[in-house]
Amino acid sequence: MGLHAKAKAEPGFRFYALYDKISRDDVLAHAWAQCRSNKGAPGVDGQDFADVDAYGVQRWLGELALALRQETYRPDPIRRVFIPKANSTAKSPKLRPLGISTLRDRVCMTAAMLVLEPIFEADLPPEQYAYRPGRNAQQAVNEVQEALFLGHPEVVDADLADYFGSIPHAELMLSLARRIVDRRVLHLIKMCSNAPWRKPTIEVARHVRPKPRTSDAAFRKGLPYRRCWPICTCAGSCWDGRSSGWTRVLALGS
Numbered sequence: 001m002g003l004h005a006k007a008k009a010e011p012g013f014r015f016y017a018l019y020d021k022i023s024r025d026d027v028l029a030h031a032w033a034q035c036r037s038n039k040g041a042p043g044v045d046g047q048d049f050a051d052v053d054a055y056g057v058q059r060w061l062g063e064l065a066l067a068l069r070q071e072t073y074r075p076d077p078i079r080r081v082f083i084p085k086a087n088s089t090a091k092s093p094k095l096r097p098l099g100i101s102t103l104r105d106r107v108c109m110t111a112a113m114l115v116l117e118p119i120f121e122a123d124l125p126p127e128q129y130a131y132r133p134g135r136n137a138q139q140a141v142n143e144v145q146e147a148l149f150l151g152h153p154e155v156v157d158a159d160l161a162d163y164f165g166s167i168p169h170a171e172l173m174l175s176l177a178r179r180i181v182d183r184r185v186l187h188l189i190k191m192c193s194n195a196p197w198r199k200p201t202i203e204v205a206r207h208v209r210p211k212p213r214t215s216d217a218a219f220r221k222g223l224p225y226r227r228c229w230p231i232c233t234c235a236g237s238c239w240d241g242r243s244s245g246w247t248r249v250l251a252l253g254s
Helices: 003-009 025-038 049-055 055-069 103-121 136-150 171-177 181-195 231-242
Strands: 080-083 096-100 195-205 207-210
Touching: 003 103, 025 171, 049 055, 055 103, 103 181, 103 195, 171 181
Parallel strands: 080 195
Antiparallel strands: 080 096, 195 207
16 A cells, blocks of 8 residues: 555554655655756755766765665755845845755655655645645636635635744644654654755855855754755645644645
8 A cells, every 4th residue: 555545544644664765766766856857056065967967876876875774864054045036126125045955965855755745645635735746826726716706705815924934843843743653754854954054145147145244153053944845845734734724725835
């Protein structure tokens, strides 16, 4: 029985043997393919996809698998940059913080997501659309439109500021532990969420410069769940579904 089917059939079941699946060769290869299709900039180590190709993808993935199996894997610091928002202007500059993980960490977290996502997908309500495979904001908009057509004229449009940056670590880990009892998986997620930031920069086109008036000490400690984006979307959706008291709220995402 697959993980999703097991989780769906037994809502109270807690999964206890998952860590070995994250380090499987086929799971890491699939995670690598996903990360490569998403492209993205290098992390703090400067390593990009071309570097891994030159080194040897299978060799690189094998070393990551070995580090996971021997439990010597440690996530690198996050490279934090600030990029202009879409509504930013020269007179009124607005910046969005962005965390960039190393390729190694991205592949590791994507592999963990591939294993964990089917479990938490089984617990999410059908009205939730954000950060879910095969679902998108347009589908949520279509459902709102259908509800309007059926005579429900009231629509609540809300946006949570810094959602993933404000989820409390302890409570979210407890929420994950409702389904996961594999200590090594929980430890892996905790390590990634607590990894430190590298001093932030502002990126404009190809130019990068330090963000003014920002001390190194301000970013030594990781911030909640922006560190491991693939996992934080999965876990954040779990948290959202757990803490919401509404049954017909449409999670549009942003």
